[in-house]
Amino acid sequence: FAPPAPRRRRAARAAAMSAEAAPGVAPAEEAGQRRAAVLAEMVEEAAVWCAVHGLVVGDRADPRSGTVPGVGLVHAPFSLLPARFPASFWKQACELAPIFNELVDRVSLDGEFLQAALSRTKQVDEFTARLLEIHEKMKAINKKEDIRLGLHRSDYMLDSETNSLLQIELNTISSSFPGLGSLVSELHRTLLNHYGKVLGLDSKRIPRNWAATQFAEALGKAWAEYNNDSAVVLMVVQPEERNMYDQYWLVSHLKESYGVTTIRKTLAQVEAEGQVLTDGTLVIDGRAVAVVYFRAGYAPADYPSEAEWRARLLMEQSSAIKCPSISYHLVGTKKIQQELAKPNVLERFLDNKEDIAKLRKSFAGLWSLDNEEIVKSAIEKPDLFVLKPQREGGGNNIYGHDLRDMLIKLQKEQGESLAAYILMQRIFPKASLTPLVRGGDCFEDLTISELGIYGAYLRNKDKVILNNQSGYLMRTKVSSSNEGGVAAGFAVLDSILLT
Numbered sequence: 001f002a003p004p005a006p007r008r009r010r011a012a013r014a015a016a017m018s019a020e021a022a023p024g025v026a027p028a029e030e031a032g033q034r035r036a037a038v039l040a041e042m043v044e045e046a047a048v049w050c051a052v053h054g055l056v057v058g059d060r061a062d063p064r065s066g067t068v069p070g071v072g073l074v075h076a077p078f079s080l081l082p083a084r085f086p087a088s089f090w091k092q093a094c095e096l097a098p099i100f101n102e103l104v105d106r107v108s109l110d111g112e113f114l115q116a117a118l119s120r121t122k123q124v125d126e127f128t129a130r131l132l133e134i135h136e137k138m139k140a141i142n143k144k145e146d147i148r149l150g151l152h153r154s155d156y157m158l159d160s161e162t163n164s165l166l167q168i169e170l171n172t173i174s175s176s177f178p179g180l181g182s183l184v185s186e187l188h189r190t191l192l193n194h195y196g197k198v199l200g201l202d203s204k205r206i207p208r209n210w211a212a213t214q215f216a217e218a219l220g221k222a223w224a225e226y227n228n229d230s231a232v233v234l235m236v237v238q239p240e241e242r243n244m245y246d247q248y249w250l251v252s253h254l255k256e257s258y259g260v261t262t263i264r265k266t267l268a269q270v271e272a273e274g275q276v277l278t279d280g281t282l283v284i285d286g287r288a289v290a291v292v293y294f295r296a297g298y299a300p301a302d303y304p305s306e307a308e309w310r311a312r313l314l315m316e317q318s319s320a321i322k323c324p325s326i327s328y329h330l331v332g333t334k335k336i337q338q339e340l341a342k343p344n345v346l347e348r349f350l351d352n353k354e355d356i357a358k359l360r361k362s363f364a365g366l367w368s369l370d371n372e373e374i375v376k377s378a379i380e381k382p383d384l385f386v387l388k389p390q391r392e393g394g395g396n397n398i399y400g401h402d403l404r405d406m407l408i409k410l411q412k413e414q415g416e417s418l419a420a421y422i423l424m425q426r427i428f429p430k431a432s433l434t435p436l437v438r439g440g441d442c443f444e445d446l447t448i449s450e451l452g453i454y455g456a457y458l459r460n461k462d463k464v465i466l467n468n469q470s471g472y473l474m475r476t477k478v479s480s481s482n483e484g485g486v487a488a489g490f491a492v493l494d495s496i497l498l499t
C-alpha cells in the first residue's frame with residue numbers, strides 16, 4: 001500500500017513542517033502523539049462495534065448479569081490490535097488440529113489405557129476418581145458410543161528460547177470462546193480496514209475465523225446423525241455464567257442454520273428433571289435429547305453435591321451424543337497429556353509416522369513426579385517449570401517459589417500425593433507492548449499471547465463425518481501474570497496478524 005513517490009515526499013514534508021510548527025516537540029514524540037490520538041479514536045469505535053455485534057459478556061458490577069440474559073452487558077475485554085504471529089507457526093498449529101482430533105478419538109477407545117494411566121492420580125485426586133468411576137461403570141456395561149463428537153481447543157505458546165510452537169494443553173471439555181473469538185477477528189479486520197493505513201497494518205493478514213459457525217455445524221451434524229427430528233441439544237451450563245453470550249452465539253447459529261433447538265440446564269436441573277427411558281433416550285422437560293454439550297462439569301465446583309454426579313452419570317448412560325463423553329473428557333486431562341508425551345506411546349494410537357512426528361514436535365517437556373531427577377531440578381530452578389494439578393479452567397497451576405515449596409512439602413509427605421500433579425517445562429513467549437481495552441478504558445502493557453486452535457470431530461461408527469480445524473482464539477495477558485484467564489480479568493481476547 002505504499003503511496004507513489006511524490007505523495008510520499010509530500011507526506012514527509014508535511015510531517016517535517018508540522019514538527020517545525022510545534023517547537024520543542026521531537027518528530028518521534030509527535031509520531032507517538034499521533035498514534036495515541038488514532039488509538040483513542042479506535043477505542044471508541046471498537047467499543048461501539050462490540051455493542052452492536054454482540055461481542056459482550058455479563059458485567060461483574062451487575063449481580064443479575066450472570067443469570068438474566070440481556071441484563072448488565074459490557075464489551076468483552078479485547079486487545080485493540082491483533083497480535084503478530086509468524087505464518088509458518090500458524091500453519092503448523094492448524095495442521096495439528098485434525099491429528100489431535102483423531103488422537104483423542106483413538107485414545108478414548110482404549111479404556112484400559114485411561115484407567116491404568118490415571119490409576120495413581122485416582123488415589124489422591126477425588127475429582128479424577130469420580131470421573132474414572134463413571135468411566136468404569138460404562139466399561140462394566142460395555143457401553144458403546146457409536147456417534148462421537150469432539151469440540152476441542154488445543155492451546156499453544158511460542159517459546160522464544162527454542163523458537164518453537166509448543167502445546168500448553170488440549171481441552172476436550174467446555175472449550176470456551178468459539179463464539180466471541182470469531183467476533184474479535186472481525187472487530188480487528190474492521191478496525192484495520194479503517195486505520196490500517198495509518199498504522200501500517202494490513203487487515204488481509206488476519207486469518208478468517210469461523211469458529212462459531214463451525215462448532216454450530218458440528219453440533220448440527222451430530223444432531224442430524226442422532227436422527228430424531230423432535231430432539232433438542234442440551235447445553236449443560238453453570239448456574240451463573242457471565243460468558244453466556246459466547247454460548248448463545250452457538251445456540252443462535254444452531255437454530256438459524258439447522259433449525260435445531262437448544263435447551264440450557266444446570267447439572268442440578270438435569271438431575272431433577274431428567275430421565276433415561278428403557279430404550280436409552282435421555283428425556284428432559286418431556287423432550288428427547290440428541291446431543292449433550294457440556295459448558296459445565298469440568299471442575300469440582302460444578303459438583304457441589306451428589307445430585308450433580310447423578311446427573312453426569314444419567315447422561316452418560318443415555319444414548320444421547322455426549323460432547324464430551326466421559327472418555328473424551330479423561331483424554332483431555334493433564335495426566336494423559338503427560339503420558340502421551342512419553343516415548344512410544346503415540347505409536348500405540350496412530351499409524352502415520354509423519355503425523356506422530358508433527359505431534360511430538362509440539363510437545364513441551366512433561367514429567368510425572370516419580371521422576372526424582374526432574375523433581376530435584378525443579379526445586380533447584382523452579383522458574384523453568386510449571387506444576388499442574390488435574391484441573392481445568394485456569395488459576396490452578398503453581399509457579400516459582402510456590403512450586404519449590406509445594407514440591408518440598410509433597411516430598412516430605414512421602415505418600416502418593418505427588419501423583420496428583422505433573423511437571424511441565426515452562427514456556428517463555430516474547431513479550432510485547434499492547435493496547436488492551438477493558439470496561440471502555442485502554443491501557444498499554446507488556447503482554448504475552450496463547451493461541452488456541454479449535455478442532456471439530458464427528459464420526460458415526462466407521463464413517464468420519466467431520467475432522468477439521470475450526471477457527472482459532474488468541475488470548476493475550478499481561479506478562480507479569482502467570483495465568484491468564486479472560487474471565488478472571490488478566491487476559492483479553494485477541495486475534496492474529498500473520499507476519
Ligand code: ADP
Nearest residue numbers: 168169386391392393394424425426427483484
Ligand atoms: P487450564 O486447563 O486451567 O487452562 P493450562 O494448562 O492451560 O490449564 O494452564 C493455565 C495457564 O497457565 C495457561 O493459559 C498459560 O497462561 C499458563 N501455562 C500453562 N502451562 C504453561 C507452561 N508450560 N509455560 C508457561 N505458561 C503456562
Ligand code: MG
Nearest residue numbers: 169171392393
Ligand atoms: Mg484446560
Ligand code: MG
Nearest residue numbers: 155169393394
Ligand atoms: Mg488452558
